[in-house]
Structures are given as structure tokens and as C-alpha cells.
Amino acid sequence: xxxxxxxxxxxxxxxxxxxxxxxxxxxxxxxPKDPMPDRYRQQLxxxxxxxxxxxxxxxxxxxxxxxxxxxxxxxxxLLSKVQDEAGHGLYLYSATETLGASRQxxxxxxLEGKAKYSSIFNYPTLSWAxxxxxxxxxxxxxxxxxxxxxxxSYGPYSRAxxxxxxxxxxxxxxxxxxxAKMADGTPEQQEMVQDAVDRWWWPTLMMxxxxxxxxxxSAELIKWGVKSxxxxxxxxxxxxxxxxxxxxxxxxxxxxxxxxxxxTGHWEFGEIDWDEFWNVVRGNGPMNKERMKARREAHxxxxxxxxxxxAYARKKKLSKEKxx
Ligand code: BYC
Numbered sequence: 001x002x003x004x005x006x007x008x009x010x011x012x013x014x015x016x017x018x019x020x021x022x023x024x025x026x027x028x029x030x031x032p033k034d035p036m037p038d039r040y041r042q043q044l045x046x047x048x049x050x051x052x053x054x055x056x057x058x059x060x061x062x063x064x065x066x067x068x069x070x071x072x073x074x075x076x077x078l079l080s081k082v083q084d085e086a087g088h089g090l091y092l093y094s095a096t097e098t099l100g101a102s103r104q105x106x107x108x109x110x111l112e113g114k115a116k117y118s119s120i121f122n123y124p125t126l127s128w129a130x131x132x133x134x135x136x137x138x139x140x141x142x143x144x145x146x147x148x149x150x151x152x153s154y155g156p157y158s159r160a161x162x163x164x165x166x167x168x169x170x171x172x173x174x175x176x177x178x179x180a181k182m183a184d185g186t187p188e189q190q191e192m193v194q195d196a197v198d199r200w201w202w203p204t205l206m207m208x209x210x211x212x213x214x215x216x217x218s219a220e221l222i223k224w225g226v227k228s229x230x231x232x233x234x235x236x237x238x239x240x241x242x243x244x245x246x247x248x249x250x251x252x253x254x255x256x257x258x259x260x261x262x263x264t265g266h267w268e269f270g271e272i273d274w275d276e277f278w279n280v281v282r283g284n285g286p287m288n289k290e291r292m293k294a295r296r297e298a299h300x301x302x303x304x305x306x307x308x309x310x311a312y313a314r315k316k317k318l319s320k321e322k323x324x
């Protein structure tokens with residue numbers, strides 16, 4: 001990750017760092033012009049830009065089904081959901097810019113294959129039921145993670161999360177409604193929806209990131225109030241909530257080790273295939289190459305729009321200078 005420290009107030013002195021930690025421990029919100037340790041800034045740029053990329057790349061799997069939605073109602077819902085994800089990307093790129101990282105810089109890092117985005121979007125959407133499962137499971141996972149991030153110590157990130165969570169909540173509901181309808185439908189619909197859940201369940205659990213003992217960033221992010229829960233804690237909340245929702249509509253969870261622990265009140269689940277996770281994160285998942293190709297082409301095709309916007313901004317600036 002590049003350094004973006006020009007004109008920004010960073011902290012180097014030990015006393016300043018203690019004062020900063022004190023502000024975090026007091027529950028204060030850190031705003032863009034506040035002094036902050038360079039490492040805090042870099043960690044936020046890393047995480048928020050990855051999050052923005054995930055929203056934008058995340059439009060692709062569902063976008064694949066817009067032209068084939070089974071009714072006008074479903075098409076309208078899907079169109080507006082995918083459009084919402086683009087909006088989330090824009091809020092998050094803007095929030096990242098408040099840290100001194102330009103949108104152009106972070107997007108270049110994605111297109112050059114240097115920046116990560118969520119592993120989940122490297123899986124294919126093979127049937128219409130995948131759209132339902134993404135809404136229910138993937139947006140369901142995103143809500144659990146982002147409700148925590150809505151309390152993050154960095155003001156622009158937490159405020160973006162509040163709005164995003166409201167929209168994700170609608171996304172999850174429309175997905176779960178579709179799941180319930182298909183689970184209550186014809187045998188073919190039931191088979192199709194179960195097949196989609198079987199394929200997406202484990203990749204969704206991977207979205208929360210590696211186990212806590214293998215998560216190098218968690219401790220620092222928790223110390224700075226960016227995260228308030230660990231990857232494993234969030235994953236457990238997700239399992240507890242979604243197993244119940246699955247059972248309520250007659251969907252099976254594809255995990256032979258799943259069992260309810262009466263003492264802890266939690267659902268215990270089987271081991272995640274971490275080799276698969278790291279393989280996808282390193283760019284070798286089923287759809288990584290196709291996703292990046294689609295993003296690069298979209299960026300190239302949008303060049304004229306960026307150039308037109310820049311020309312318009314220059315023209316406006318010139319006429320303003322002439323008038324003054
Ligand atoms: N995929 O130390 P860790 C949406 C990386 S979109 C890929 O635990 P951290 C939606 C991690 O980056 C919203 N990489 O990291 C859109 C790190 O590598 P680097 C998606 C992953 O930051 C359209 C390394 O593994 N949500 O909802 O403490 C349609 C070690 O990990 C993943 C977000 O983006 C992964 N799954 O925790 C529908 C949430 N997991 O950077 C829906 C924002 C880990 O050190 N991000 N890695 O090279 C986060 O909450 C956290 O960054 C993570 C990781 C939980 C993802």
C-alpha cells in the first residue's frame with residue numbers, strides 16, 4: 001500500500017500516540033483532520049478501500065441475472081439492489097479519500113491486482129436461486145460485519161456504514177423472501193434453492209476472514225476501535241442467526257457437524273476449508289480472472305466519462321476565475 005501522508009497530520013511522538021489511544025478508549029470519534037498515527041491511517045485505507053472494491057466487484061455475480069429475472073417485479077428489485085451496491089462503493093471510496101488516498105490511486109491498485117476484495121465474489125452464479133442466496137446469506141453476513149463497523153472509531157467509515165446497513169437490510173429481506181418462496185415451491189424450485197445454499201454456505205462463512213489466531217490485523221484494529229468483535233465472534237453470530245432462518249423455511253445447512261450446544265446457546269459447526277479460502281484470496285478462485293477482466297473493461301469503457309467530467313470541471317474553474 002502506498003503512503004499518503006502529504007498535508008496530513010500524522011503522529012510520531014510517543015505522547016501523541018498515548019493521547020490518541022486515550023481518545024479511542026474514551027469512545028471519541030476520529031475525524032479526517034484530527035491527528036492520527038500513520039499506521040491507523042494506513043490500516044483504514046487498506047480496509048476501507050478493500051471494502052469499496054468488494055461492493056463494486058460484488059455487483060457482477062448478481063448483475064449476471066438482471067436480464068434473466070423471472071418477472072418484472074424481480075427485475076426491478078434486482079436492478080435497484082445492484083445499483084445500491086454501486087452507491088456503497090461510491091460512499092466508501094469517498095470515505096477513503098478523507099484519509100488522503102485518492103479514488104484513482106486505490107482503483108489502480110485493484111486493477112493492477114495489488115488490492116484485495118472479498119473472496120465471496122469469486123464464485124459463479126449458476127442459477128436464479130443464487131440471487132436469492134446472495135441476498136439472504138451474503139448480505140446477511142455483510143449486515144453482521146457492518147453493524148459492528150457502524151460503531152467504528154473513524155467517523156466517515158461509521159457514518160457510511162449506518163446508511164449501507166439500512167440498504168443491506170432490504171437486500172437481505174428480499175433474498176430471504178425468495179428463499180422462502182422457492183423452498184415452498186415446486187420440487188424443482190426446492191432442489192434449485194437447496195443446491196444454491198449448498199454451494200454458497202461455506203464461502204459465506206469464509207467472508208468473515210481467517211480464524212482469530214491467524215488474523216494478523218484484528219488485534220490492532222480492535223485496539224483502535226475500528227473492529228469491536230473478532231472474525232470468529234462475527235462468524236458465530238452469523239451461524240446462530242442463519243441456521244434458525246434456514247430451518248424456519250425447511251432449508252438444510254450442508255454441514256454434517258452442525259449441532260446446537262444447549263450449554264453455550266450456540267450452533268457448533270464444522271471446520272472451514274482454509275486451503276480453498278487462501279486459494280481464492282490469492283486469485284485462483286473459480287471466477288477471479290473473469291471478475292478482474294470485467295472490472296478492467298468497465299474502467300476502460302468509462303474513460304471518456306472521466307475525461308468529460310475533468311474537462312467540465314476545468315471549464316467551470318476557468319469561468320469562475322474569469323468572473324472573479
Ligand atoms: N476475502 O487479519 P485479517 C457486500 C484478508 S460487500 C479476501 O483478519 P482484517 C455485498 C485480509 O484483507 C462488503 N481477503 O484482516 C456487495 C488480510 O489481508 P491484507 C464486504 C480477506 O482486515 C455486493 C488477510 O486476509 N464486506 O456486502 O482484520 C453484493 C488477513 O485477514 C478476507 C467487507 O468488505 C476475505 N473474505 O479482517 C452483496 C467488510 N478476509 O489486507 C453484498 C470490511 C480476510 O492484510 N472488511 N482477508 O493483505 C472487514 O470487515 C475486514 O477487513 C475483514 C478482514 C473481516 C474482511
